[in-house]
Amino acid sequence: MKGSAIILGGGVGGIVAASLLRKRLPAEYTVTLIDREENHVFAPSLLWLMTGDRKSAAISRPLHDLQKKGIEVVRGDIERIDAVNRTVLVNGQSISGDYLVVALGAALAPEDLPGLDAGYSFYDLKEAERLRGQISTFQQGHVVVLTVSPVYKCPAAPYEAAMLLRHYFQTHGAGSQIRISFYAAEGGPLAVAGQNVTEAVLQLLRERDIAYHPQHVIQAIDTGARTLHFANGVEDSYDLLVYVPAHKPPRVIQESGLLGQNGWVEVDRHTLETKVSGVYAIGDVTGIPLEMGKPLPKAGVFAHGQAKVVVNNIACKITGKGSLMEFDGHGECFVEIGDRKAGFAHGDFYASPSPAVKVARPGVRWHLGKVAFEKNWFRTWF
Ligand SMILES: Cc1cc2nc3c(=O)[nH]c(=O)nc-3n(C[C@H](O)[C@H](O)[C@H](O)COP(=O)(O)OP(=O)(O)OC[C@H]3O[C@@H](n4cnc5c(N)ncnc54)[C@H](O)[C@@H]3O)c2cc1C
Numbered sequence: 074m075k076g077s078a079i080i081l082g083g084g085v086g087g088i089v090a091a092s093l094l095r096k097r098l099p100a101e102y103t104v105t106l107i108d109r110e111e112n113h114v115f116a117p118s119l120l121w122l123m124t125g126d127r128k129s130a131a132i133s134r135p136l137h138d139l140q141k142k143g144i145e146v147v148r149g150d151i152e153r154i155d156a157v158n159r160t161v162l163v164n165g166q167s168i169s170g171d172y173l174v175v176a177l178g179a180a181l182a183p184e185d186l187p188g189l190d191a192g193y194s195f196y197d198l199k200e201a202e203r204l205r206g207q208i209s210t211f212q213q214g215h216v217v218v219l220t221v222s223p224v225y226k227c228p229a230a231p232y233e234a235a236m237l238l239r240h241y242f243q244t245h246g247a248g249s250q251i252r253i254s255f256y257a258a259e260g261g262p263l264a265v266a267g268q269n270v271t272e273a274v275l276q277l278l279r280e281r282d283i284a285y286h287p288q289h290v291i292q293a294i295d296t297g298a299r300t301l302h303f304a305n306g307v308e309d310s311y312d313l314l315v316y317v318p319a320h321k322p323p324r325v326i327q328e329s330g331l332l333g334q335n336g337w338v339e340v341d342r343h344t345l346e347t348k349v350s351g352v353y354a355i356g357d358v359t360g361i362p363l364e365m366g367k368p369l370p371k372a373g374v375f376a377h378g379q380a381k382v383v384v385n386n387i388a389c390k391i392t393g394k395g396s397l398m399e400f401d402g403h404g405e406c407f408v409e410i411g412d413r414k415a416g417f418a419h420g421d422f423y424a425s426p427s428p429a430v431k432v433a434r435p436g437v438r439w440h441l442g443k444v445a446f447e448k449n450w451f452r453t454w455f
Pocket of ligand 1: 086107116152356371375376407
């Protein structure tokens with residue numbers, strides 16, 4: 074039973090897909106994972122990297138380590154995807170498979186807004202380290218947390234960042250000297266999850282004296298005057314700018330013919346198969362419209378759940394054993410609020426007519442739950 078499956082991307086969806094597929098398929102069937110990065114970074118912990126509660130090495134692992142599980146790991150930039158022939162071009166070489174699983178995530182595009190580089194982000198490892206250095210010496214002034222566009226991975230992350238920053242400054246002697254404002258391109262926190270979740274987060278922001286300004290789309294940044302100009306005519310100044318950049322599909326995806334009308338890879342929302350047979354896409358690279366009009370949020374929990382479904386179905390097709398599964402849109406999320414506490418939301422995002430999501434009261438147990446999840450992540454996949 075020879076053959077091969079190729080996993081594009083070694084982020085959340087990619088490592089789950091490659092590891093589970095390796096377990097489910099006979100040894101003579103090749104599983105290859107391709108990523109340009111040397112390390113897999115556990116993104117939820119970037120918030121703790123920002124606050125100095127984690128070091129980079131603690132939240133990253135070499136992708137090469139997956140070789141000991143029998144996965145072929147290729148490090149390189151995927152330059153072209155020929156979906157119809159299930160072939161990719163990497164390091165100048167063509168690699169073909171019987172199945173492709175596209176898990177290339179969303180690309181960050183800070184360069185789309187001139188002046189944004191005067192600020193700091195926590196959306197990748199190097200940026201989060203820079204931000205940590207900056208907040209450790211920041212003693213007074215106005216911190217602005219900014220989302221450049223309403224579509225970004227982990228809808229909770231910038232809200233968590235604002236609350237963790239508030240706690241950080243309070244416990245590092247600069248509390249009352251620092252004002253925090255949040256300017257959001259979106260209409261409200263975690264709006265896709267429903268009004269109860271939005272209200273719960275707004276209340277947490279109010280309790281922490283974080284001034285919240287929804288539906289403010291940034292138009293220009295005057296880095297000399299340190300002033301933000303929004304499309305609705307509002308202006309505000311900042312001393313420290315903390316931002317979530319615009320997201321877009323990776324360039325290679327834009328040229329792959331796999332994009333749908335919503336600008337992301339179009340898939341069947343239950344099987345994650347693209348319009349090309351044998352080619353699947355999971356995680357942030359996909360755009361899955363929900364009945365309520367917003368897309369399924371980009372989050373690791375969905376990339377993870379989708380990877381399990383795709384692996385099961387590919388393994389069924391190859392081995393003829395087991396039964397096909399469908400992705401059901403369930404997901405959950407911890408929301409860090411500082412002081413070693415977190416909230417928790419979980420629910421069915423495919424529910425009709427809109428997602429049915431419940432929130433639990435914030436407490437220490439949810440923070441400990443996230444810490445346990447992080448530990449378990451590395452133990453399970455590396
Ligand atoms: C600060 C922060 C906190 C978060 N917290 C949570 C959380 O608590 N819960 C949650 O569910 N989600 C969270 N997320 C979101 C989560 O990390 C992402 O949704 C998840 O990583 C998506 O998985 P993915 O496999 O689709 O893409 P990714 O994990 O982004 O992986 C994509 C991979 O593809 C590779 N790649 C891209 N293009 C190419 C190319 N051309 N050639 C080679 N390789 C390429 C990249 O290097 C990358 O390794 C958080 C994200 C951030 C930034």
